Amino acid sequence: MKINFLIFFSIGVIVSALSISPSLAQQKGLLIYGLQLEELEFRRGDEGEELFAWNGDAFVGTDEVKLRWLGEGEYDNTTSKFEGLENRLVLQWPISPFFDMKAGFRVDTPNGPDRSYSVLGLSGLAPQWFEIDADFFVSEKGDTSARLDAEYELLITNRLILTPSAEINVAFSGDHEIGVGSGISDIEAGMRLSYDLIDRRLSPYFGVVYERKFGQTEDLAKAEGEDFEGWRAVVGTKFMF
Amino acid sequence: MMNTKKFRRHSCIVAVFYLVMMPFTSIADVYNLTVDKVIIDTGKFKKQGIGYNGASPGPVLRMEEGENVTINVTNNLDEMTSIHWHGLILPYQQDGVPTISYDGIKPGETFTYKFPIVQSGTYWFHSHSGFQEPDGAYGSIVIKSKKREPFRYDRDYVVQLTDKHPHSGARIMRNLKTMPDYYNRQQQTITDFISDSETNGLGTTINDRMAWGDMRMMPADIEDVQGFTPLINGKGPNQNWTGLFKPGERIRLRFINSSAMTYFDIRIPGLKMTVVSADGNNVRPVKVDEFRIAVAETFDVIVQPKDDKAYTIFAESMGRSAFGRGTLAPRDGMVAEVPQLKKSPLLTMADMGMDHSNMKGMDHSNMKGMDHSKMKGMDHSKMKGMDHSKMKSQVDPFYAPGSGLTPNAGKDKKFLSYQDLKAQKQLYKHRAPTREIELRLTGNMERYIWSINGKKYEDEEEIRLQYGERVRFKFVNETMMSHPMHLHGMWSILDTGAGKWNPIKHTVSVAPGTTLYTETEVDAPGQWAFHCHLSYHAASGMFRKIVVVGGPKSALLNSITSKEPKV
Amino acid sequence: MNILSKITAIAIASATITLGSSQAWSAGSHDGGHGAKKNIGIPGKASEAMQTIEIKMLDNYYEPESISVKQGETVRFIIKNDGEFVHEFNIGTAAMHTAHQEEMMTMFEHGVLEADKINHDMMKMDMGNGKTMEHNDPNSILLEPGKSGEIVWKFNKAGKIEFACNIPGHYDAGMMGKIKFKS
Numbered sequence: 001m002k003i004n005f006l007i008f009f010s011i012g013v014i015v016s017a018l019s020i021s022p023s024l025a026q027q028k029g030l031l032i033y034g035l036q037l038e039e040l041e042f043r044r045g046d047e048g049e050e051l052f053a054w055n056g057d058a059f060v061g062t063d064e065v066k067l068r069w070l071g072e073g074e075y076d077n078t079t080s081k082f083e084g085l086e087n088r089l090v091l092q093w094p095i096s097p098f099f100d101m102k103a104g105f106r107v108d109t110p111n112g113p114d115r116s117y118s119v120l121g122l123s124g125l126a127p128q129w130f131e132i133d134a135d136f137f138v139s140e141k142g143d144t145s146a147r148l149d150a151e152y153e154l155l156i157t158n159r160l161i162l163t164p165s166a167e168i169n170v171a172f173s174g175d176h177e178i179g180v181g182s183g184i185s186d187i188e189a190g191m192r193l194s195y196d197l198i199d200r201r202l203s204p205y206f207g208v209v210y211e212r213k214f215g216q217t218e219d220l221a222k223a224e225g226e227d228f229e230g231w232r233a234v235v236g237t238k239f240m241f
Numbered sequence: 242m243m244n245t246k247k248f249r250r251h252s253c254i255v256a257v258f259y260l261v262m263m264p265f266t267s268i269a270d271v272y273n274l275t276v277d278k279v280i281i282d283t284g285k286f287k288k289q290g291i292g293y294n295g296a297s298p299g300p301v302l303r304m305e306e307g308e309n310v311t312i313n314v315t316n317n318l319d320e321m322t323s324i325h326w327h328g329l330i331l332p333y334q335q336d337g338v339p340t341i342s343y344d345g346i347k348p349g350e351t352f353t354y355k356f357p358i359v360q361s362g363t364y365w366f367h368s369h370s371g372f373q374e375p376d377g378a379y380g381s382i383v384i385k386s387k388k389r390e391p392f393r394y395d396r397d398y399v400v401q402l403t404d405k406h407p408h409s410g411a412r413i414m415r416n417l418k419t420m421p422d423y424y425n426r427q428q429q430t431i432t433d434f435i436s437d438s439e440t441n442g443l444g445t446t447i448n449d450r451m452a453w454g455d456m457r458m459m460p461a462d463i464e465d466v467q468g469f470t471p472l473i474n475g476k477g478p479n480q481n482w483t484g485l486f487k488p489g490e491r492i493r494l495r496f497i498n499s500s501a502m503t504y505f506d507i508r509i510p511g512l513k514m515t516v517v518s519a520d521g522n523n524v525r526p527v528k529v530d531e532f533r534i535a536v537a538e539t540f541d542v543i544v545q546p547k548d549d550k551a552y553t554i555f556a557e558s559m560g561r562s563a564f565g566r567g568t569l570a571p572r573d574g575m576v577a578e579v580p581q582l583k584k585s586p587l588l589t590m591a592d593m594g595m596d597h598s599n600m601k602g603m604d605h606s607n608m609k610g611m612d613h614s615k616m617k618g619m620d621h622s623k624m625k626g627m628d629h630s631k632m633k634s635q636v637d638p639f640y641a642p643g644s645g646l647t648p649n650a651g652k653d654k655k656f657l658s659y660q661d662l663k664a665q666k667q668l669y670k671h672r673a674p675t676r677e678i679e680l681r682l683t684g685n686m687e688r689y690i691w692s693i694n695g696k697k698y699e700d701e702e703e704i705r706l707q708y709g710e711r712v713r714f715k716f717v718n719e720t721m722m723s724h725p726m727h728l729h730g731m732w733s734i735l736d737t738g739a740g741k742w743n744p745i746k747h748t749v750s751v752a753p754g755t756t757l758y759t760e761t762e763v764d765a766p767g768q769w770a771f772h773c774h775l776s777y778h779a780a781s782g783m784f785r786k787i788v789v790v791g792g793p794k795s796a797l798l799n800s801i802t803s804k805e806p807k808v
Numbered sequence: 809m810n811i812l813s814k815i816t817a818i819a820i821a822s823a824t825i826t827l828g829s830s831q832a833w834s835a836g837s838h839d840g841g842h843g844a845k846k847n848i849g850i851p852g853k854a855s856e857a858m859q860t861i862e863i864k865m866l867d868n869y870y871e872p873e874s875i876s877v878k879q880g881e882t883v884r885f886i887i888k889n890d891g892e893f894v895h896e897f898n899i900g901t902a903a904m905h906t907a908h909q910e911e912m913m914t915m916f917e918h919g920v921l922e923a924d925k926i927n928h929d930m931m932k933m934d935m936g937n938g939k940t941m942e943h944n945d946p947n948s949i950l951l952e953p954g955k956s957g958e959i960v961w962k963f964n965k966a967g968k969i970e971f972a973c974n975i976p977g978h979y980d981a982g983m984m985g986k987i988k989f990k991s
Contacts, residue, residue, distance in 0.1 A: 393982025
């Protein structure tokens with residue numbers, strides 16, 4: 001893990017060093033920063049589970065390179081355990097007019113064994129307005145996996161927005177210790193209806209989420225006596241600073 | 242040795258002499274400005290901002306052509322500030338742009354500007370530091386002409402517009418960088434999709450949405466920043482700035498657009514306006530019903546209300562998201578009907594930025610029409626068709642054919658076009674340019690990066706010009722937005738095909754998908770800023786430094802006189 | 809010819825000669841022919857002139873900006889263009905001036921008139937409806953910068969008349985003057 005992380009991180013450092021080269025700079029580039037929470041919600045499962053989930057990111061940087069933290073997690077109120085707790089720290093820089101490349105590392109510390117990964121990925125806007133995040137992970141154990149995140153905003157009005165989203169995780173080699181089998185491991189699909197209450201700063205929403213594990217991952221879950229699929233009603237708010 | 246009586250008599254005489262002579266000595270050429278934190282009240286919201294002499298907008302500085310001015314500027318803020326005199330011809334060290342003209346004015350410091358006034362007309366001034374200008378740091382300059390002006394009026398008013406937003410300039414910049422459509426509440430919705438499908442058919446609508454979706458661009462992307470309250474002389478539509486007049490009087494209205502980002506379409510229902518000046522330079526008077534004023538431009542118009550009633554000055558933002566409103570009335574308290582906002586326009590494919598890698602060798606009618614040096618020969622035949630009909634043509638050659646932004650004043654009404662502007666007086670002798678410089682106006686809306694020739698200010702070399710040359714600037718707008726390009730220190734002669742009568746401006750707006758030419762006689766030594774005057778475009782990279790190489794050592798004095806055309 | 813016609817002919821002839829002696833061009837007559845204007849007066853005889861008024865044309869105004877005449881008086885106007893642009897001196901009502909402004913706009917659009925010169929050869933151009941763009945009414949005179957001309961006019965009826973320049977934009981810029989009738 002450490003070697004991969006170091007490789008990716010050094011690439012990022014070199015890129016940022018190049019971009020701030022003093023020779024041509026006649027004025028400093030704009031420093032930009034922001035924090036947003038795409039999801040901050042309560043989830044009620046179809047079997048009575050009560051969970052609290054979040055998905056957000058913060059960044060600081062310039063047009064040439066940004067340092068970005070992404071975090072997501074799910075906390076089970078009834079069992080007082082973190083079902084998922086993931087933090088990523090990446091360097092992000094543009095590679096095309098609409099896409100950025102990301103490189104960094106990810107640390108998972110949910111209930112159960114911890115894992116760290118190095119991350120290499122893409123983030124951007126695909127034609128027809130699909131927001132795409134694609135990541136490739138290499139865990140400290142040497143297991144490789146990938147994730148594809150897609151989101152689309154449908155404007156009902158200029159403030160009332162319907163957002164379907166989907167996340168697919170694929171594991172190229174299983175990591176049974178954390179319950180991940182090789183092949184498509186799981187998907188999460190969501191449909192949220194939000195209203196921009198205060199600018200884009202506060203947008204409460206409600207919606208529905210469907211989670212499902214597949215293949216080996218599904219089998220592993222069944223063996224543990226855990227759910228492999230479920231519907232959740234969600235209510236929460238988006239934040240943007 | 243004088244005895245007391247004689248002394249007293251002499252001093253009396255001297256005192257009386259001085260008192261009599263006082264009005265004739267130019268006391269008025271020393272101006273004092275303080276830069277202060279102020280509260281701005283738009284009638285819709287209050288916000289802390291920056292102003293001059295305790296207010297925003299700042300004062301009207303009244304100067305006289307031919308005088309030498311001294312302006313003391315005291316910075317009462319706790320950050321650096323600067324003041325740029327927009328449109329004034331002066332030595333470059335007096336131009337007020339930090340890192341280009343000088344270092345700026347430190348907190349607590351008083352900086353003294355000293356320069357001769359070599360022109361007359363309507364101009365303005367504003368901070369060139371950070372986002373102080375959108376935060377309220379702007380004022381106006383009215384310069385009295387030495388000679389009698391080629392138009393008559395009985396009274397005049399400054400009508401200064403701005404787009405005051407509840408968010409500070411720095412915050413707006415950050416929000417745009419994080420989410421470029423943060424402020425756009427005019428985007429196409431499902432309701433628009435349904436009504437478009439009903440009007441044009443489902444297939445056509447789907448194709449339309451997909452064509453734009455492919456480019457990841459929005460036809461509704463006209464105003465980057467919405468949610469502002471337009472102010473006229475610091476007053477919001479509800480506060481209703483009012484200028485009084487006596488029926489029958491000719492009133493000169495000095496319109497100045499001091500907005501950060503907004504173009505306004507101006508009309509006074511019931512009154513025709515005669516445009517007599519643009520960017521401080523007199524133009525041959527042209528009567529219009531409506532005109533569009535780009536950010537940083539000025540237009541002087543003469544109106545002659547004959548009836549004893551009030552008239553509304555209506556300033557509609559180009560994207561129709563808001564309007565500014567003032568009144569001309571014979572007495573205080575009189576108001577006139579306020580029109581409704583028109584429907585928001587949509588950009589069309591004609592406004593799409595040209596992708597030059599595909600354009601090579603292709604002669605698109607879109608681009609050809611914008612090339613005015615080629616259009617000259619066509620003028621006559623175009624005019625012939627218009628002659629005997631009462632209907633004025635609504636086609637404006639400074640917009641792409643089929644553009645969604647082409648202004649339209651309505652049936653039988655005239656909307657001012659750059660085509661109508663002809664210099665009343667030449668400042669320079671008409672000659673062929675010595676070279677041409679192409680400046681492609683470029684940008685990436687998604688990243689909110691705006692640039693020239695694909696490069697941001699900090700990533701590109703300065704532009705070097707030779708003193709004495711006549712440069713022809715070719716602006717190719719490859720973006721979907723209009724950009725008001727402003728060259729400091731030297732005039733931009735806009736090529737409208739009128740040869741020696743081309744109008745002389747300091748700010749020229751280049752519409753999406755068009756090419757526009759200006760020529761500049763390089764006669765101001767030193768270094769000058771050159772940038773898009775949309776505040777958040779300039780800050781994100783659409784900016785260049787111009788260095789004028791060569792020129793006389795006595796560069797402190799100006800090389801233009803307002804009389805002789807230059808050889 | 810009877811005596812009345814002879815006198816009229818001489819009057820017209822002398823008016824034409826007076827006008828023709830300088831390089832002056834008068835308004836195209838689109839509303840009815842020489843002298844037949846509503847209540848603004850008729851061409852006068854130079855010999856009957858009771859006062860001579862010198863009018864200077866500048867950019868864009870006249871000196872003087874108002875004149876006083878008596879009803880029935882014949883006035884000899886000596887007009888000099890001291891400006892840098894082409895100007896007109898035209899006696900008429902405000903309504904006539906508005907109509908004439910449109911005609912002059914046409915002349916501009918056809919290239920007959922430019923800001924600082926008159927293309928005399930183009931004036932003979934047929935506009936396609938049998939009319940030309942010659943500027944030759946007796947109540948007005950069109951002068952290039954530096955040129956001079958004369959109009960002799962008899963103000964036989966008091967009324968609301970003004971003298972004005974109908975070059976596009978000039979009237980709106982204020983290039984007009986009042987003709988006051990003294991009692």
